[in-house]
Amino acid sequence: MKALRAVFAATTALCAATAANATDLEVTHWWTSGGEAAAVAEFAKAFNATGNNWVDGAIAGSGGTARPIIISRITGGDPMGATQFNHGRQAEELVEAGLMLDLTEIAEEGKWRDIIRPSSLLDSCTVDGRIYCVPVNIHSQQWLWLNNSVFENAGVAVPTNWDEFSAAASKLQESGIVPLAMGQQPWQTTLAFQVILTALAGPEAYTKIFGEKDVDLAGGPELAKVFQAADAARNMAKDSNVQNWNDATTMVITGKAGGQIMGDWAQGEFQVADLVAGEDYTCLPGLGVNEVIMTGGDAFYFPKVDDADITAAQLELAKVMISPETQVAFNLKKGSLPVRGDVDLAAANDCMRKGLDILSQGKIIQSPDQLMSADSLTQVNDLFVEFFNNPDMSAEDAQALFVSIVGNAD
Numbered sequence: 001m002k003a004l005r006a007v008f009a010a011t012t013a014l015c016a017a018t019a020a021n022a023t024d025l026e027v028t029h030w031w032t033s034g035g036e037a038a039a040v041a042e043f044a045k046a047f048n049a050t051g052n053n054w055v056d057g058a059i060a061g062s063g064g065t066a067r068p069i070i071i072s073r074i075t076g077g078d079p080m081g082a083t084q085f086n087h088g089r090q091a092e093e094l095v096e097a098g099l100m101l102d103l104t105e106i107a108e109e110g111k112w113r114d115i116i117r118p119s120s121l122l123d124s125c126t127v128d129g130r131i132y133c134v135p136v137n138i139h140s141q142q143w144l145w146l147n148n149s150v151f152e153n154a155g156v157a158v159p160t161n162w163d164e165f166s167a168a169a170s171k172l173q174e175s176g177i178v179p180l181a182m183g184q185q186p187w188q189t190t191l192a193f194q195v196i197l198t199a200l201a202g203p204e205a206y207t208k209i210f211g212e213k214d215v216d217l218a219g220g221p222e223l224a225k226v227f228q229a230a231d232a233a234r235n236m237a238k239d240s241n242v243q244n245w246n247d248a249t250t251m252v253i254t255g256k257a258g259g260q261i262m263g264d265w266a267q268g269e270f271q272v273a274d275l276v277a278g279e280d281y282t283c284l285p286g287l288g289v290n291e292v293i294m295t296g297g298d299a300f301y302f303p304k305v306d307d308a309d310i311t312a313a314q315l316e317l318a319k320v321m322i323s324p325e326t327q328v329a330f331n332l333k334k335g336s337l338p339v340r341g342d343v344d345l346a347a348a349n350d351c352m353r354k355g356l357d358i359l360s361q362g363k364i365i366q367s368p369d370q371l372m373s374a375d376s377l378t379q380v381n382d383l384f385v386e387f388f389n390n391p392d393m394s395a396e397d398a399q400a401l402f403v404s405i406v407g408n409a410d
């Protein structure tokens with residue numbers, strides 16, 4: 001009886017300890033496609049293994065829809081436990097307003113400065129020498145995703161670059177296949193245009209035009225080729241009638257379309273569909289012409305709250321997200337590259353290896369918003385969207401408008 005009582009007491013103590021430590025933490029993000037959900041489940045699993053409880057706060061739509069909701073909750077006094085933003089300056093004002101938890105101590109403990117690469121990722125988490133976010137991945141936009149069997153069935157070789165892809169388009173169209181899948185949301189159009197520009201004009205021209213506002217280059221023959229290619233792209237995409245990026249990826253996966261220009265998060269969808277990189281599908285970084293990547297991606301921030309349990313759970317989650325095991329498990333599913341260079345990537349697939357190789361060669365370009373003011377960039381992006389949606393605007397007219405925007409840009 002005594003023994004039984006002791007067991008009972010021990011069990012009660014254990015339950016109490018677990019209950020005291022199990023903190024619910026709501027985590028907001030815009031990862032709602034199949035591949036994204038599979039990746040985010042890796043975070044949830046690893047966090048729950050610490051005895052806490054991940055409360056999923058997925059917000060449907062794109063980052064453009066989710067970010068204003070996230071920001072207004074934080075500024076309106078209804079903060080979540082943790083939230084996604086992209087690398088860069090999206091949360092800068094929230095940090096400056098003192099609304100975000102300072103992670104410097106655990107960052108120092110975990111030697112984040114030594115392990116996170118490129119260092120620019122941690123720099124964008126840093127304000128006045130203090131660290132306010134944990135970078136979780138490196139995503140790049142510069143990819144063309146192809147369904148191999150679509151080309152094989154149409155009797156053409158799987159393209160190895162943009163020219164071969166454009167040349168194969170008519171063959172695909174003859175068999176009722178949309179050569180280029182594209183979602184209708186404006187960010188997808190501007191992404192595709194920027195990718196075509198960097199791939200065909202080359203990273204130096206891209207940097208000179210957006211950074212140095214070089215109008216001669218903007219109006220020259222290299223850019224004329226870019227606008228011609230964008231003209232070809234809008235023709236190849238004219239029967240693509242989906243909205244979301246992942247619906248466009250599904251067109252490629254199911255063989256309704258030949259390819260898609262999209263960030264490497266598209267790879268998460270191919271993996272959920274059990275397709276094998278290099279066998280069933282092909283990824284061409286830099287459209288197979290100029291292999292570069294833009295080191296974008298995602299970081300998590302932890303809004304400050306006046307509750308010691310939540311703060312402890314927030315710090316726990318930050319540690320879990322950067323741990324080697326979670327970095328591998330999450331990024332393999334997400335299609336992105338880990339932010340730490342010291343993890344075991346034996347399981348990396350063909351496309352991840354290509355990305356890692358480009359990264360290790362330092363073939364990295366800055367994002368347009370690092371090079372050009374938000375106002376000027378909006379004008380450029382609006383032009384790209386209008387060009388894609390208005391077949392009456394010629395490539396020459398679009399280029400002339402581009403030159404005048406670049407000429408006035410800051």
Ligand code: GAL
Nearest residue numbers: 030036063086139265297298
């Ligand atoms: C980006 C984000 C990626 C990806 C994509 C589409 O902003 O960095 O992780 O999920 O949106 O949802």
